[in-house]
Amino acid sequence: MTRRRVHLAAHFPGVNNTTVWADPRSGSQIAFSSFAHLARTAERGGFDFFFLAEGLRLRELKGRIHDLDVAGRPESLTVLSALAAVTDRLGLAGTVNATFNEPYELARRLATLDHLSGGRAGWNVVTTSDAFTGANFRRGGFLDHADRYERAAEFVRLARRLWDSWEPDAVAADREAGVFVRPGSIGEVEHRGRHFSIRGRFTLPRSPQGRPVIIQAGDSDEGREFAAAEADVVFSRHGGLAEGKAFYADVKARLARYGRKPHQLKIMPAATYALGDTEAEAAENAAVIRRQQVSPQTAIAFLEQVWGRDLSGHDPDGPFPAVEPDLSSDLSQGRVAIKDRAGVAARWRALAEEKKLSIRELVIEVTGRQTFVGTPQSVARQIDEHVQAGAADGFILVPHLTPGGLDDFVDRVVPLLRERGAVRAGYTGTTLREHLELE
Template identity: 80%
Template sequence: MSVTPRRRLHLAAHFPGVNNTTVWSDPRSGSQIDFASFTHLARTAERGRFDFFFLAEGLRLRELKGRVHDLDVAGRPESLTVLSALAAVTRRLGLAGTVNTTFNEPYELARRLATLDHLSEGRAAWNVVTTSDAFTGENFRRGGFLDRADRYKRAAEFVRLSRELWDSWSPDAVAADQEAGVFVRHGGIGAVEHHGEHFTVTGRFTVPRSPQGRPVIIQAGDSDEGREFAAATADVVFSRHSTLEAGRAFQTDVKRRLARHGRRPHQLKIMPGVTYALGDTEEDAAERAAEIRRQQVGPRTAIAFLEQVWGRDMSAHDPEGPLPDVEPDLSGEVSQGRVPLADRAATAAAWRALAEEKGLTIRELVIEVTGRQTFVGTPESVARQMIAHVEAGAADGFVLVPHLTPGGLDEFVDRVVPLLQERGAFRSEYGGETLHDHLELT
């Protein structure tokens, strides 16, 4: 018995990141920088007929107490450069890179993105991020700090200007007519004149219009400004709302905003980032999920998490012992290169209450409050949960975040994807050539 779902879902694969979600202590953990790891992940995603492969960005190594954080995986390639290489070892998979608008100039980045779209024959995507801080800015010549409202204004103008550049070559500008001796049609390369609040750019773009016209635009911000920016500009939202209730609320809110910008619901796909643990039985899956979380939160990682909230050195305390009777130092800033926790006093109080209620050690507490997998179960139950999520209007699809490099996607593609396909909830073959086609944006 099976019911054909009304909606087909979209899938993307996140390359395992450089925080404690990615487990390196497992013997199966491979290199985070060898191109072979990227190739394996991307080809696995393509074998699973995924929409796209996704790379996050981090422009400064995290530091703790003024020193490089040494507990988690670190070291990543420049996103667009490695995506361009991946275009050579994949054929249909979309290639999405996260690139900051604060530490780049539109003319240069628009060129690089248009190039990636050419070299991948229409598979490029750009995750537009604005998160930035003075700490990261120390690596850049124009790395100043912008407050949130200004960051989004700059980002919006950045994307607008990029579009002007991408649109400045007419689709048929390159004639390449040997007989007539016409390489560029007269008037085919338009002049760009942009005079805005953040950018003044005049002249000609140097890259012909790319196969998709422009890369697919992804957006991940969650604030009111971020949601409005997504509704106005993005094709995909990489959302953090992975639970059913939060996903529905988010999807309703963002899709409601589309009409204001003259857009229809299918033109913006909402894809929350999700984690998963699979097993042959529900019990087996639950045990594997717990084991992964123990690997993600080692003894020293537990202490490091505690220090982020407490704002003081906690290294003298036993991670396998109880939470010490120490108050947080609310003046201390111990971690840089991470989003600061909003209200440390409240978080500390909540953690203490939870630890006392359940009798948890420091490490058990941190395992309890961080990184629970979104989907845990047998392949059948995970497929069912995902379909239900989409049917309920909580998402258009998912960005899967594996916990292992490079094999973390294998089991999902081998065991869950066929079930999604059998149930008509996911494509069995790529229908089109470009990422724009895969996402069914038209």
């Protein structure tokens, strides 16, 4: 069997509790130096791309900003354009919402980044239907939940038409005349669809990689179908071996009906890690990180999101509350909605009773844990084994510290992955598509 190469990327979260602000080693979430340090570290490790999240509205709980969840993130494409000047090969991907942008404008901004970076741009396509986020925009929460991916698919296809509307040799150079456009080399794009109606010519020629790489993160059935039809990379939440293999097989199997082959879509789950000189030290480091990420206030906030009740009077390190959830109430805004809150509440209570967990311990238990925990040698082995077993094509690492969260991984794990032949020794191409081995 052909050995699979491990693809690596780095993710800088936007608005959540992954990043630990209170750690003394944590730096600014806004200063350009933080972004530059993370990006340069990822490039030093030979990562395929650096990936910025986006938050269009600050999250609220009981009508107040939950300050432990707020990163104050600057606009992604502006930051990535600046990073293009301080990196040479690293792909630069940004999350940009397909619900509150327009195809022509966003296609032009992404094409600009692609040119400035020499063909290293990527777009993580996200959607939203909640009126809370929409209130920041002229149209408000106009989009029905069921229409999110329909609009996104039309958006992406139209953006591709705009990027492809210039012939490859549209721009020519002449010593006397300078740079000019060949007559008839720029096609007019006319589109009449349910969500968009445009007619005109695109203002930028094709970039060195032709068009930006499309990334997608939805996990619903319609999200998986959208990925199979339109995406180049899937940012998956399924990092475990068994669930990863199931997700991988499901999405790859959908590609054939769109005339695509398995290698044309890379599945890269989000992954966290905790290292130690011994397995016991790594496990202790992982436990410390999780307690930092789930502060007492954050633990109460997570439970209130499910319970629909003010639980601020409860001790987060005390027993699980006896009060039943109020399923008619929703105290949080701007977060991903929790489906089947009654079922989630029942499972959480049962788990807390079975393991005798406090509120904080329960939230730590149910909100995930480090994907890879161990010595550098064992983490390198785990990552490689996941990819060779068909659970992923690689991983998008999510560090818990800014800006130095990737340093240990690049210094201690990447060399071991290179020794195993799992990752390349250095960049062999210049564009993001070349890094990802996409056609």
